[in-house]
Amino acid sequence: MTVPNLSKISVAQLSGSVSPRAGFTGRDAKRIATAGYHAVMIIVVAAYIFPVVWAASMSLRTDANMFSADQLIPHPITLAHYEKLFTVLPDFWHYFGNTAVIAILGTAGTLFSSSLAGYALARFRFPGRQALLVTLLLTLMVPVQATLIPQYVIFRNLGWIDSPLPIIVPMLFGTAFASFFFRQFFLTLPRELEDAASIDGAGPWRSFFSVIVPLSGPAYLAMGLLTFVQLWNSFYVNSIYLSSQQNWVLTQALQSMVGRYDSQYGEIMAGVTLVSLPIVIGYLIFQRWIVRGIAMSGLAN
């Protein structure tokens, strides 16, 4: 009920237009209006994603064709810039691995800890519950920078600087955003689920892991995707902790090309494309889960 199920609504109502003006116009006029709408939308959407498409296209062009307007689909197609990219950034796949490790471990840890916290906040009465909830919400207002320097000093004393640990370890404890998200989700599940389990003798842990978790796939998937994308794309925190080149993540490698290789658009755009491709493909596959997650997270207000 809390989740506005966008995709289901659109599937169910695809056939009938619900435009408030539908009754006032004739059938033909309505058809023309629909065609006009789609024409406008196609132009708007095409213009909107033009930079993304054009960047990918540039990475496949020959240098001579780089700035030609008729090269949307490059002819001839060349992979030369990708080959060159791997000489500019010989450790590209290494950075890819570093990024994947941070994103996967950070996401797994966040899902585990935050869903536990979210479940307790949704279901149990315990001293300090209200305070914890308020603190979580207030935390969303604290800028990362305000906690950065002491964290940096702690991690430095632990000898963790220039390793992914300062980025992964805090995520293992869960994030305020994810905990609140899970709380909102678990509130929508009927209590009878656990009541039935507890009649069968299951304690809170058992009913959480064997009743609630299996039913919460969509929430885990949505939050997991959001967290993964955020970690994959992050730059600021990584640039603070990961100083030596072999420990870089992809965004740092990409950023390092700016300035040095400014005129080599082919290589730059090849880098941009390779770094974004896994996320874009993942997005196209899991699009409705990500969008649902975003819509759900909006209910935090």
Next chain:
Amino acid sequence: MLFVLPQVVGLLLFIAVPLVASFGYSFTKWDLIAPDPTFIGLGNWAHLLQDGRIPAVLWNTAKFILLGTSSFLFFSLLAALLTYVPRRFVGVYRALLFLPYVISQIAVGIVWRWMFNSQTGPITLGVELFGIHSPAWLLDPATAILSIAAVTTWQAVGYGMTLYVAALQGVPTTLLEAATIDGANWFQRFRNVTLPMISPTVFFLMVTSLIGALQLFDPVVAMTTSNAGVAGAGGPSNSTRSIVLYMYNQMFNYSEQLSGLGYAAAIAWMLAILTFVISALQFFVSRRWVYYDGADRGRQRNPRKRRTRP
């Protein structure tokens, strides 16, 4: 309570304690080379008030916030109004409008650096197609922060649209029909029915995007770095140097009398105070314009109060 243990420990270790410690550091000077920070009293805070670069940094961030947040709120709503009515292909349009949001700000910034390029950039060429002399966008101090705000808006519109679509689909059709029967035209219906009903979403997007905008960093680095690396970002003529970028530069720069971790901590705390004051101000003003009695959404917003307690 074992369930909340990790999250509570995390909050203490990585938020609460560092937040307080950060305040402590703001009264010290430390370059990480000396074994310990030196207590210097209010030195950093006094420096914050006298530092000639701070007003410019604040003004740059303020311009970014005003341009970025207002255009984000407006264009996301526009995109949602164009796509909230369920019909054929509307899902495809929404999916494509959302796409830039999942790409990293660094990658997006690099692509837009080229879009704004003064010789070959499509934006420049597009403007000159109309016979107007194009500004130099990222290279002109007058337009650089505006260009960055345009890019962050472009990237975030899909996110705002998604929340607006959910809100618009929750506006009760009975209210809109009643307004139509009363003779309200589409603008009156939008102004007097739709807008109040979606005002909680407008408010939520406004608060969260302002908090995010105050922490502007990645787009500036991606779009204004010259060959000097992150330290060289913030140009031209420091017109895009944001609060967080300035803090970053001060944190790892020990060449000035007061720069270093202590001064960076003071800047960070200034940012936290600004965030809190601006958010509190918005909550305060929101009572005048945010309408919380929307039938369904109101119930969700405060589920605690209406749930039977165990």
